[in-house]
Amino acid sequence: MTGTTPNLPVQFVEAMAAAASGVSVVTTDGIAGRFGLTVSAVTSVSAEPPLLLCCINRKNPISAAITENGGFAANLLAETQVPLAKIFAGRPEHPHQAYDFNHAQWYAGVAQNPMLEFAAATFECRLDSWHDGGTHRIFIGNVVAASISGLPVLAYHHRKFGRFVPF
Known part of the structure; x- marks a missing residue:
């Protein structure tokens, strides 16, 4: 396949659905307010120094809030946290409210x-920096704290939540 087609954006989205990823709730708090959003676009950039990248649609209010607050957290969800993923994706199941921090236990990080x-x-x-790319803002953060719980990670593939099963 070479060149572009009129349906390329649709084809691109469909092809990206085949890419399995972890599910994170990206959060921020500060002068611009407290926000959270479910995203699948979180990845490492560098181990020295520790840098993390996340991509968020510029139209979403959390994008401006991260920029103004000067930081963010990426909370990689455990496989039991599907309801939380849906809440912060704006598609909660009854009786939960969209973007409701009261559904889970949170603590304030070092930043x-x-x-x-x-x-x-x-x-x-x-x-650290941000760059606009198409519809999204690409955030690069200097990691100031990281932890792992040992709980199994929630996966996302073909628009469905699931679990990682090793060979």
Whole structure:
């Protein structure tokens, strides 16, 4: 396949659905307010220094909040946290409210971002830089704290939640 087609954006989204990923709730707190959003675009950039990347649609209010607050946390969800993933994706199941922090236990990290108790892993970042790419803002954070719980990670593949099963 070479060149572009009129349906390329649709084809791209469909092809990306085939990419399995972890599920994170990215959070921020500060002068711009407290926000959280379920995302699948979180990845490491560097181990020395520890840098983390996350991508968020610029139209989502958390994008401006991360920029103004100067930091964020990526809370990698455990496989039992599907309801939380749906809440912060804006699609909660009854009786929960969208983007409701009261559904889970949180604590303030070293940079005061909301950190999820019982997450599979957590990463707290001070904002290093950001770049606009298409519809999204690409945030790069300096990791100031990281932890792992040992709980199994929640996976996302073909628009479905699941679990990682080793060979």
